[in-house]
Amino acid sequence: MNPSATPTAIPPHWQNLVHTGVPDSEPVLNSLELDLDVDLHFKHSLLLLTSQGLLCLDALGQIKPFPYQNGSALRQHDHAGLGTLTLFLGETRIAFWRYTLSLDPAVQRFIHQFDRLRDSSTSGLPLVPEVQACCEQCGADLLEGHCPQCDNAEERPPSTWTLLRLWRFARPYRWQLLSGFLLMLASTAATLVPPYLTMPLMDKVLIPYQNGTPIDTITVSWLLAGLFGSAMMAWGLGWAKTYILALVSERIGADLRTETYEHLLKLSLEYFGGKRTGDLMARIGSESDRICVFLSLHLLDFATDLLMIAMTAAILISINPWLALVTLLPLPIIAWMIHKVRDKLRTGFEKIDRVWSQVSNVLADTIPGIRVVKAFAQEDREATRFRAANASNLQVNDHINKIWSLFSPSVTLLTEIGLLVVWAFGIWLVSRDQITVGVLTAFLAYISRFYARLDSMSRIVSVTQKAASGAKRIFDILDHVSSVPEPTSPTHLNQISGRITLRDAGFRYGNRAVIKGLNLDIAPGEMIGLVGHSGSGKSTLVNLMCRFYDVSEGSISIDGVNIRQLPIAEYRGNIGLVLQEPFLFFGSIAENIAYGKPDASRAEIVAAARAAHAHEFILRLPHGYDSLVGERGHGLSGGERQRISIARALLIDPRILILDEATASVDTETEKEIQKALDNLVQGRTTIAIAHRLSTLHKADRLVVLDRGEIVEIGNHDELISRQGAYYRLYLAQARNVDADIDDRAENEVIV
Amino acid sequence: MSGLELQLQRDPSGQLIYTDAAGNEHHNVHVVRAYPISAPDEGISLLGDDGHELIWIATLTGLSASSRIIVETELATREFMPKIASLKSVSSYATPSVWKITTDRGDTTLTLKAEDHIRRLNDTALLITDSQGISFLIADSAKLDRHSKKLLDRFL
Ligand SMILES: Nc1ncnc2c1ncn2[C@@H]1O[C@H](COP(=O)(O)OP(=O)(O)OP(=O)(O)O)[C@@H](O)[C@H]1O
Ligand SMILES: [Mg+2]
Numbered sequence: 001m002n003p004s005a006t007p008t009a010i011p012p013h014w015q016n017l018v019h020t021g022v023p024d025s026e027p028v029l030n031s032l033e034l035d036l037d038v039d040l041h042f043k044h045s046l047l048l049l050t051s052q053g054l055l056c057l058d059a060l061g062q063i064k065p066f067p068y069q070n071g072s073a074l075r076q077h078d079h080a081g082l083g084t085l086t087l088f089l090g091e092t093r094i095a096f097w098r099y100t101l102s103l104d105p106a107v108q109r110f111i112h113q114f115d116r117l118r119d120s121s122t123s124g125l126p127l128v129p130e131v132q133a134c135c136e137q138c139g140a141d142l143l144e145g146h147c148p149q150c151d152n153a154e155e156r157p158p159s160t161w162t163l164l165r166l167w168r169f170a171r172p173y174r175w176q177l178l179s180g181f182l183l184m185l186a187s188t189a190a191t192l193v194p195p196y197l198t199m200p201l202m203d204k205v206l207i208p209y210q211n212g213t214p215i216d217t218i219t220v221s222w223l224l225a226g227l228f229g230s231a232m233m234a235w236g237l238g239w240a241k242t243y244i245l246a247l248v249s250e251r252i253g254a255d256l257r258t259e260t261y262e263h264l265l266k267l268s269l270e271y272f273g274g275k276r277t278g279d280l281m282a283r284i285g286s287e288s289d290r291i292c293v294f295l296s297l298h299l300l301d302f303a304t305d306l307l308m309i310a311m312t313a314a315i316l317i318s319i320n321p322w323l324a325l326v327t328l329l330p331l332p333i334i335a336w337m338i339h340k341v342r343d344k345l346r347t348g349f350e351k352i353d354r355v356w357s358q359v360s361n362v363l364a365d366t367i368p369g370i371r372v373v374k375a376f377a378q379e380d381r382e383a384t385r386f387r388a389a390n391a392s393n394l395q396v397n398d399h400i401n402k403i404w405s406l407f408s409p410s411v412t413l414l415t416e417i418g419l420l421v422v423w424a425f426g427i428w429l430v431s432r433d434q435i436t437v438g439v440l441t442a443f444l445a446y447i448s449r450f451y452a453r454l455d456s457m458s459r460i461v462s463v464t465q466k467a468a469s470g471a472k473r474i475f476d477i478l479d480h481v482s483s484v485p486e487p488t489s490p491t492h493l494n495q496i497s498g499r500i501t502l503r504d505a506g507f508r509y510g511n512r513a514v515i516k517g518l519n520l521d522i523a524p525g526e527m528i529g530l531v532g533h534s535g536s537g538k539s540t541l542v543n544l545m546c547r548f549y550d551v552s553e554g555s556i557s558i559d560g561v562n563i564r565q566l567p568i569a570e571y572r573g574n575i576g577l578v579l580q581e582p583f584l585f586f587g588s589i590a591e592n593i594a595y596g597k598p599d600a601s602r603a604e605i606v607a608a609a610r611a612a613h614a615h616e617f618i619l620r621l622p623h624g625y626d627s628l629v630g631e632r633g634h635g636l637s638g639g640e641r642q643r644i645s646i647a648r649a650l651l652i653d654p655r656i657l658i659l660d661e662a663t664a665s666v667d668t669e670t671e672k673e674i675q676k677a678l679d680n681l682v683q684g685r686t687t688i689a690i691a692h693r694l695s696t697l698h699k700a701d702r703l704v705v706l707d708r709g710e711i712v713e714i715g716n717h718d719e720l721i722s723r724q725g726a727y728y729r730l731y732l733a734q735a736r737n738v739d740a741d742i743d744d745r746a747e748n749e750v751i752v
Numbered sequence: 753m754s755g756l757e758l759q760l761q762r763d764p765s766g767q768l769i770y771t772d773a774a775g776n777e778h779h780n781v782h783v784v785r786a787y788p789i790s791a792p793d794e795g796i797s798l799l800g801d802d803g804h805e806l807i808w809i810a811t812l813t814g815l816s817a818s819s820r821i822i823v824e825t826e827l828a829t830r831e832f833m834p835k836i837a838s839l840k841s842v843s844s845y846a847t848p849s850v851w852k853i854t855t856d857r858g859d860t861t862l863t864l865k866a867e868d869h870i871r872r873l874n875d876t877a878l879l880i881t882d883s884q885g886i887s888f889l890i891a892d893s894a895k896l897d898r899h900s901k902k903l904l905d906r907f908l
Contacts, residue, residue: 035860040828040829040832040857041857041858042834042855042857042858042859042860043858079830080830080832080885080886080887081832081884081885081886081887082830082832082886084829086766088765091763091764091765092764092765093764093765093766096766100832100884100886101884101885101886102884274866274868274869275866275868276868279868347845347905347906350906351908354867354908472846476846476866510881510885511884511885511886512885708803
């Protein structure tokens with residue numbers, strides 16, 4: 001037997017069972033581990049291919065053999081994430097197995113190997129050699145030894161030290177940050193001078209005076225001047241540092257926001273399909289702001305506090321180590337409390353963020369859909385929904401506040417107790433002449449500051465956690481790799497001729513297979529009409545060709561180059577797309593037409609509009625091409641919007657033109673006009689046109705009939721009509737409808 | 753108790769054949785529930801190979817015992833929505849997160865790609881879609897054990 005039957009390794013935990021169960025005379029050539037049993041329980045079993053047949057091995061070591069026979073075939077189908085692999089003999093089911101869809105690529109390969117081995121076994125001929133190097137995981141063609149589909153599949157959760165990752169945004173400002181930090185050091189030191197001066201004031205001036213020595217005015221003046229000077233220094237330095245650091249943190253925040261947005265724009269449609277607008281808006285808008293506030297205010301305060309505490313501790317220890325030790329006693333207790341509370345707070349704040357996104361989601365849902373809300377008089381219901389979202393917001397907040405409200409006073413209590421201990425211990429030391437009264441006053445002056453700092457430092461716990469959870473949600477976006485990745489070593493095509501090749505293309509939305517095993521060759525300049533029932537996958541196919549999504553199996557190539565190897569923007573620059581649901585941006589009509597080519601001249605814009613038969617209606621608007629169209633083209637009719645989007649596609653003079661129901665919402669008259677315009681434009685361009693009204697496709701070189709994601713027929717109109725297949729039925733149904741319409745109208749006219 | 757009797761048979765390839773009132777045979781018939789989550793026993797439909805509805809069954813209880821058995825076995829082979837009994841561990845509190853879980857169909861793992869893949873069905877019921885598109889049901893999150901509840905809570 002040909003050993004090149006690519007024996008896949010048997011999973012290690014099966015090897016014993018395989019060795020005991022399968023005779024050595026029958027070497028195992030392929031194996032497949034299934035993760036479900038027939039009753040859909042998570043129990044593993046193993047399928048093996050040998051030269052003789054298929055073997056099924058269960059966890060107890062029982063083996064069921066199914067020898068190769070003429071007409072035996074493995075077939076696979078799936079539904080809602082659940083796959084079934086069935087062994088047929090002719091049309092009779094012999095056995096079946098179940099698996100979850102994660103195994104699908106492996107199952108496909110297994111079936112392929114089964115076919116090869118069966119053919120060779122039943123015919124006695126040697127194995128057909130394998131052709132193309134395919135990916136182990138998914139069966140896609142390898143690009144330079146890597147699978148473009150699987151290399152990006154790996155995903156890792158973002159680390160918990162998210163805030164540190166903000167450094168990436170802080171790096172460009174590191175010199176400003178450094179100078180801000182030095183200023184902070186100096187200003188903190190300046191604030192520590194006054195308590196130090198209370199020591200000589202007490203010991204050298206006030207106490208000797210009480211004991212009868214007159215006050216030395218010069219010393220007092222020096223000391224007071226020192227107090228004033230240090231206050232002025234602290235003020236000046238504090239101002240400079242706050243200014244510099246606030247400036248920097250605003251910039252970091254802005255960078256973060258823009259970068260997140262830019263990254264978001266590069267993500268594939270799949271990402272947007274799974275996310276809600278309100279949530280994304282909240283992340284980029286308010287959460288980046290929160291991080292910014294954190295950086296500029298709280299982090300700054302925190303750093304100052306830390307410095308202050310460290311410096312104070314150093315000074316205290318240098319004056320009197322024992323008293324210092326007592327003073328610092330509450331510190332570890334507070335640290336322990338912070339540690340306890342932190343986790344609770346963080347989860348709480350993450351929750352608040354999510355709830356907050358819910359609130360914005362309700363808004364993002366209802367405001368664009370306000371016409372539906374009003375049409376069905378559901379204002380009250382939407383208000384209730386909003387109230388409910390708000391209520392859960394309150395509930396989560398209440399929970400956090402409960403913890404929080406206890407935490408802060410506890411810290412205060414601890415510091416008060418600390419103060420008491422210092423008084424007691426200090427008086428005791430004074431009475432034993434270990435320290436002077438001046439030292440004790442200085443200590444008390446220091447520690448009241450010190451404890452005040454501790455209190456504010458404990459507050460930072462909450463803001464840090466808030467910022468960290470915000471940062472996490474932003475990095476969620478930043479860490480998301482587009483499922484339509486840019487190629488690592490892109491190929492550049494200078495002049496695209498427009499040949500499109502689909503090979504075994506398959507695609508699923510989640511677990512729904514929408515496109516299955518599609519093969520199609522489109523010649524340069526050819527016009528293809530895509531027809532099929534609603535939901536047959538026409539728009540999906542267009543999405544794949546535009547690379548809004550990547551195929552999950554097979555490949556799509558242009559001029560013989562896999563489109564995954566082309567830089568995305570460069571590739572899309574060759575495609576003019578008119579969508580089923582035209583979308584206009586807020587701005588003037590001219591801007592909307594020139595969206596794909598912002599430097600287009602006015603003459604070009606008008607020419608494109610003329611070609612799309614939009615020119616005349618635009619002229620009838622009060623401001624002509626300068627008229628503002630609202631969000632989503634508010635203020636224009638459906639057909640008008642469609643014609644603007646046709647003009648937009650035409651302006652970029654693309655090699656490939658894709659029209660997804662481009663003329664769906666215009667009247668028959670206008671449609672004919674647009675059709676005429678399109679007929680000219682289609683010349684020399686590869687065109688893919690989708691239309692329900694088959695009459696619009698009469699110019700198509702070939703019609704491709706899709707049904708449930710598969711091509712059922714290809715040919716021109718006449719061929720397909722004479723074949724009397726799916727297209728013929730579609731055609732008949734429409735012809736009948738048109739007749740019926742005319743009949744209706746005739747009847748109505750009679751009645752009128 | 754007798755109810756509606758459906759002419760259902762199985763052909764050798766394991767597929768259902770339905771003979772309608774007019775005596776037409778339909779091959780490769782699918783049985784689907786209209787509300788698999790909110791009302792599994794109401795609204796069952798038989799769909800033909802072409803995706804068109806052949807017959808609508810308002811409630812399962814309205815069927816005769818024999819038909820009901822066929823319909824239910826057929827549904828059982830198509831339905832896969834394991835019920836989560838407990839969460840043993842999660843790989844991280846940030847998504848993507850791999851959960852080790854126990855379900856009514858045995859132990860397994862699921863990968864939660866994003867928190868939005870947890871759908872709230874009502875106050876306590878949750879539907880979790882894993883990265884493969886398989887739906888896992890938590891019928892009553894309040895009834896989970898403490899450990900599971902704590903883990904789950906981090907994602908809600
Ligand atoms: N984002 C999506 N997520 C999941 N399923 C989707 C998504 N978009 C489309 N589908 C499903 O994929 C199938 C094909 O959809 P598609 O939009 O390609 O149909 P179509 O042929 O363009 O139909 P129509 O003629 O009505 O525009 C449909 O069954 C649809 O429900
Ligand atoms: Mg469509």
